[in-house]
Amino acid sequence: xSPPVNAGPQTGTGTPPGNVNxxxxxxxxxxxxxxWGVPWLKALVFNEPKLLPQTLLWLQKLSFIHxxxxxxxxxxxxxxxxxxxxxxxxxxxxxxxxxxxxxxEYIDAFSYVLGPGMTAFWGSSYGFPGPVPTAPFKAYxxxxxxxxxxxxxxxxxxxxxxxxxxxxxxxxxxxxxxxxKVDKLSPDEFVEAFDALLAKGQRCF
Amino acid sequence: MTKTDDxxxxxxxxxxxxxxxxxxxxxxxxxxxxxxxxxxxxxGLTGGPQAGRDLVARLAEEVTSAAPWGxxxxxxxxxxxxxxxxxxALGVRPHVxxxxxxxxxQGMKDRAERLGDxxxxxxxxxxxxxxxxxxxxxxxxxxxxxxxxxxxxxxxRSVITETHGHTIVDEQAAKMLxxxxxxxxxxxxxxxxAIEGVxxxxxxxxxxxxxxxxxxxxxxxxxxxxxxxxxxRDDRERRLPSAPDAxxxxxxxxxxxxxxxxxxxxxxRTVSAAAERYECGDEAKLRAKIxxxxxxxxxxxxxxxxxxxxxxxxxxxxxxxxxxxxxDVLGAKCPIGxxxxxxxxxxxxxxxxxxxxxxxxxxxxxxxxxxxPKRATQDDGQERGLVFACFNASISRQFEAxxxxxxxxxxxxxxxxxxxxxxxxxxxxxxxMVIQGECPFYLAPQDPFVxxxxxxxxxxxxxxxxxALGVGHVS
Ligand code: HEM
Numbered sequence: 001x002s003p004p005v006n007a008g009p010q011t012g013t014g015t016p017p018g019n020v021n022x023x024x025x026x027x028x029x030x031x032x033x034x035x036w037g038v039p040w041l042k043a044l045v046f047n048e049p050k051l052l053p054q055t056l057l058w059l060q061k062l063s064f065i066h067x068x069x070x071x072x073x074x075x076x077x078x079x080x081x082x083x084x085x086x087x088x089x090x091x092x093x094x095x096x097x098x099x100x101x102x103x104x105e106y107i108d109a110f111s112y113v114l115g116p117g118m119t120a121f122w123g124s125s126y127g128f129p130g131p132v133p134t135a136p137f138k139a140y141x142x143x144x145x146x147x148x149x150x151x152x153x154x155x156x157x158x159x160x161x162x163x164x165x166x167x168x169x170x171x172x173x174x175x176x177x178x179x180x181k182v183d184k185l186s187p188d189e190f191v192e193a194f195d196a197l198l199a200k201g202q203r204c205f
Numbered sequence: 206m207t208k209t210d211d212x213x214x215x216x217x218x219x220x221x222x223x224x225x226x227x228x229x230x231x232x233x234x235x236x237x238x239x240x241x242x243x244x245x246x247x248x249g250l251t252g253g254p255q256a257g258r259d260l261v262a263r264l265a266e267e268v269t270s271a272a273p274w275g276x277x278x279x280x281x282x283x284x285x286x287x288x289x290x291x292x293x294a295l296g297v298r299p300h301v302x303x304x305x306x307x308x309x310x311q312g313m314k315d316r317a318e319r320l321g322d323x324x325x326x327x328x329x330x331x332x333x334x335x336x337x338x339x340x341x342x343x344x345x346x347x348x349x350x351x352x353x354x355x356x357x358x359x360x361x362r363s364v365i366t367e368t369h370g371h372t373i374v375d376e377q378a379a380k381m382l383x384x385x386x387x388x389x390x391x392x393x394x395x396x397x398x399a400i401e402g403v404x405x406x407x408x409x410x411x412x413x414x415x416x417x418x419x420x421x422x423x424x425x426x427x428x429x430x431x432x433x434x435x436x437x438r439d440d441r442e443r444r445l446p447s448a449p450d451a452x453x454x455x456x457x458x459x460x461x462x463x464x465x466x467x468x469x470x471x472x473x474r475t476v477s478a479a480a481e482r483y484e485c486g487d488e489a490k491l492r493a494k495i496x497x498x499x500x501x502x503x504x505x506x507x508x509x510x511x512x513x514x515x516x517x518x519x520x521x522x523x524x525x526x527x528x529x530x531x532x533d534v535l536g537a538k539c540p541i542g543x544x545x546x547x548x549x550x551x552x553x554x555x556x557x558x559x560x561x562x563x564x565x566x567x568x569x570x571x572x573x574x575x576x577x578p579k580r581a582t583q584d585d586g587q588e589r590g591l592v593f594a595c596f597n598a599s600i601s602r603q604f605e606a607x608x609x610x611x612x613x614x615x616x617x618x619x620x621x622x623x624x625x626x627x628x629x630x631x632x633x634x635x636x637x638m639v640i641q642g643e644c645p646f647y648l649a650p651q652d653p654f655v656x657x658x659x660x661x662x663x664x665x666x667x668x669x670x671x672x673a674l675g676v677g678h679v680s
Contacts, residue, residue, distance in 0.1 A: 023616075061555075064617060101610055101617060104602055105560065112559040133436040135446065161616050195644065202645040203535070203619055205637075 015103050018149035022158025024066060025103065028148040029095040029141055033072070037124025038091050041072050045120055055117025062109055063163045068097040070121050093125055100161040107138050171204035217425050217432055218401045227456040227667040228429060229284050230269040231347065231569060232596050233403045235394075236282055238385065240347040242354040243571050245377040245462070245592060246361060249339040252370020254296030254680065257341070260368040261285070261295065262675030264344065267364075270668055281348035281357040285671060286460050286663035288312065291341030296680040304450040308601045309459060309662045320605065321613035321624070324631045326657035332464070334374035335659040343462060343663055375659070377464065379571035379592045384501075387572050388467045388589050389627070389654075390492075392502040395519035396549060398423050398565040410525030413562040414552040420526070427598055428567055431455040431667075434598060435563055446598060449664070453679065456667030458596050461566075461604045463660035466590040469577040472629075472654045477582075483646055494640045495626050495648075497543030504545070509538035529553040536641035541618050544627045547611045554617065564606045566595040590658070600662055629654030 019026040033041065045052065059068055071094040075087045099106045110118050111134035118131040129136040157165060174197050185193055215223040230236065250257035269282040287295070289310045292302050308316060314328045314336050322328060334340040344361060348354035365371050387393045397404070399411035399422040412420035426434030430448040437444050448454030476495070480488035489512070493499040499508065503517035506527035518524065530552045533539060539546050546553060554560040574589025597603035610616075615623040624630055626638035630651035640646040666674060673679055 058556075063619075102606060105606060105610065108563060109560060113556045133440050133444065135436055136444075163616055163619060164621050167619065167621070198645055198647070199643065202639055202641055205621070205639050205647070 016149045018151075019153070021153045022155040023100045023161045023164075024098045024153075024155050025100065025106075026150050026153055027095075027097050027099070027103075027106070027141070028150070029093075029144040030148070031093045031095075031122060031125035031128065031144065033091045033093050034124050034126060037093075038072070038074070040124055041093070041121075045070070046072065052117055052120060055114050055120070058113055059117075062113065063166075064099050064101045064161070065106070065109070066098040066100070066162045068095070070095050093122065095121075100163075104138070107141060108134060111137055167204040171201045174201045174204075215402050218438065219433065221432060223402055223425060223429075223432070224456050224667070226270050226272040227669055228271040229665055229668065230271050230282055231284055231345070232458060232567065232665065233271055233400065233428065235569065236347050238381070239278065239349055240282065241381045242348045242351050243379045244346050244354060244358060245375075245379065246344045246346065246358070246373060247334055247340045247375035247377075248342040248344065248365065249334065249372040249374045250291065250294040250341045251339075251372045252368070254294065255677075256369045256371065257291075257295045258675050258677050258680070260342070260365065260371060261287075261671060263364045263368055264342075265668065265671040265675050268668060268671065278349065280350075280353040281346060283357065283361070284345045284347075284665070286343045286345075286462075286665040287674070288340055288343075288661050288663055290338045292664070294341050295674060296677070297674070298679060301450050301453065301679045304448075304454075305664065306447075306459065306600060308605065309664060313461075313463075313660045313662050316605075320608055322657050325653050331657065331659040332375055335661055339372070339374050340661050343460075343661070377573055377592060379573040382572055382576055386500075387570075387591055388469050388574070388576065389472050391496055391498065391500055392517075393570070394568075395498070395502050396525050396545065397567060398428070400425055400428060406522070407525070409523055410527060414528055414558045416557050423562070423565060427563070427565060427603075428458060428596055430457050430598055450679075452673050453664075453666060453670045455670065457670055458598060458665050459600045460663040460665050461593070461595050461597070461600060461660070462663060463593040464573075464590060464658040465593050466588060466656045466658045468584065468629075468652075468654055468656070469589065470582050470584040471652055474582050475652050475654075479648055483640075491640075491646075494540050494543060494646075495638070497539045497545035505539040505543070506533060527551070530555070537643070540638070540640050542615060542620050542623060542626060542638050544625055547615075547618065547625055548607055550611070550618070560617075564603055564611075566597045566603050566607065569594045569596070588658075590655070593660075596665070624651075626651055627654065 015025050059065060073088065073092045073094050075085065078085050111131045115131040122128040127140060129140055131137055178193055178197055181193070182190065215225055217223060250260070264283065264285050267283040268285055269279065289302065289305065289312055302310065313320070317323065317328050328336045346354060346357045346361065348357055365373065382388065385392050385394055397407060397411060399405060399407035401422040401424055403425065404411070405422050408420050408422045410420065412422045414420055424433055424435050424438045426432040426437065426446050431445065431454055434446045437446055449457070476492060477488055480486055480491045483491045489500065493505055498504050499512035499517070501512060501517045502519055503512045504525070504527050506529070528551050529539065529546060549565065550561045552558050570591050570593045572589070573592055575587050577585060577589065595604055612625045612628060615621055623636045623638060626648060630636045630653065632652060635650050637650050638648040640648065
């Protein structure tokens with residue numbers, strides 16, 4: 001057996017307080033893209049999202065991930081004169097995402113559920129160790145994430161996660177249905193309708 | 206470890222020998238029901254580093270390893286674990302201490318908010334040795350009879366005196382209640398993770414659920430440091446998970462110890478009052494819904510309507526082999542918020558258990574305090590509860606993920622901020638439990654049933670590592 005190697009961070013959940021707002025945690029990662037990565041990312045990843053259907057679908061199904069966005073940055077944003085236009089010598093991949101729950105569990109999902117998709121996005125970045133083992137991958141993400149602290153981070157519903165908001169909206173729909181007919185119901189019918197609402201909405205509480 | 210005298214050497218899946226003689230006992234396999242007299246002795250190393258090392262060296266001679274006993278049952282077992290404050294008190298070099306995990310070095314008290322140890326659970330209500338840094342060593346003594354326990358404790362006290370200046374800062378006796386019950390009245394101790402090369406007989410129901418319908422055992426490195434874990438088992442570079450510097454990391458593990466006080470009378474009152482409105486007063490069923498198992502341990506997933514007629518035997522192969530997605534997505538059999546479905550969701554989070562298989566723990570809890578008389582519904586002023594003890598290779602990934610994401614919060618399961626009903630909640634917090642079904646039942650907001658009264662994060666060194674600490678090799 002090879003000698004013990006510290007295969008990653010000593011602990012996860014290493015989120016700087018500035019990247020936490022209510023239930024949401026922000027993560028930002030910049031990585032330098034190798035030359036061949038530019039056409040690859042432009043052609044395959046960004047312009048043909050159909051090529052990554054599984055990853056994108058699953059990303060949506062992982063309800064603790066609020067959103068995830070990858071952007072290819074080839075030049076610095078230009079705000080007009082006197083700022084000179086500046087192309088980057090090396091293009092960068094800019095990743096930002098919001099999620100709730102634990103940092104480690106978030107990256108675990110990337111490694112174990114979305115592994116191939118992660119290689120498509122980050123495989124052309126310098127230093128990308130591969131999605132598994134997850135410990136070096138966590139270290140890779142964490143190095144960048146720890147240094148990038150959000151200066152603006154706003155949550156409209158700080159006490160709620162995206163899952164909770166979706167559940168509330170679903171329940172609201174059932175309540176609307178009940179409200180629409182409530183005037184016409186006898187007391188007995190109301191009890192029945194209310195029980196039906198509780199049964200239908202039991203996954204929303 | 207074991208009562209079997211299987212002569213084959215234990216190996217992990219890749220053929221690595223498991224160094225049982227260097228791993229402390231009671232981690233991978235329980236000493237067994239025969240050793241039902243337990244005392245946890247907490248020691249403060251107040252006599253200085255040298256006296257501390259002398260004590261550790263003496264204790265190292267007494268410690269039981271996981272190697273097969275051979276030649277009959279020992280009358281008792283001694284095991285030793287150390288806190289980060291303990292390592293400092295032993296004079297371990299700072300850079301060696303820095304090689305331990307962040308959460309271990311920080312300690313349980315300083316992570317109270319994250320763990321839900323606020324309000325009634327706040328460290329201000331804990332025994333002081335867990336908040337003032339004086340709990341250094343934990344010596345666990347397991348014995349066959351009360352008499353053997355007393356003898357072993359007397360011996361331990363004389364070792365402590367002979368090595369000078371140490372203080373016993375807390376002593377907690379614990380004992381399984383008749384029928385292997387804990388204080389609320391549930392049988393405990395059925396489900397444990399199945400580990401490759403160690404406990405593969407538990408694989409069905411104890412391993413990782415596969416989409417094929419099969420299960421597979423977990424890698425040893427999830428529970429013992431120095432071996433491949435689930436992350437590195439297939440690593441082409443054959444890296445090992447991070448561990449403290451040699452020789453400490455090898456064959457050691459992390460331990461979580463928590464004193465959880467149980468308000469049994471309140472639990473009984475709350476559940477029986479609620480049961481008046483539940484399925485014609487079916488209190489036994491309501492109790493089962495809260496945990497996910499009937500009082501005798503039979504899982505709701507197998508016995509959704511009534512417990513088996515014969516007493517449930519958890520040792521029968523397949524007794525723990527259940528999942529949730531096959532036919533119970535909605536939680537009509539085992540509620541989504543039931544204690545066992547939260548603490549080990551098996552396949553419930555989807556993706557072949559990919560979001561839960563790295564959050565498993567080996568539990569070695571024991572009830573403490575006298576039993577509340579059978580039908581009593583008023584408190585008798587006696588302290589009682591559960592010494593929650595568990596082993597894992599990463600406290601943050603395993604114990605804390607369960608405690609924080611699954612027990613204290615419910616969002617991953619679609620249960621909002623509801624916490625585990627079995628633990629109870631702050632009055633007025635409005636958290637409740639939904640018992641899913643055709644006619645769902647809403648359990649009213651929780652009362653405080655369980656309160657944290659102390660605890661610590663510990664490291665359980667291998668035997669060589671313990672001796673190295675004793676002679677000061679890392680000081
Ligand atoms: C006083 C507090 C507690 C009581 C009375 C209690 C009671 C029980 C009972 C009766 C069982 C079912 C028996 C079995 O499956 O072996 C169980 C299982 C379990 N408990 Fe607890 N428990 C408590 C606290 C905790 C805490 C704080 C955690 C973790 C943070 C935890 C983790 C587990 C796990 C992992 C299982 C096994 C689930 C499985 O693998 O199916 N328990 N507990």
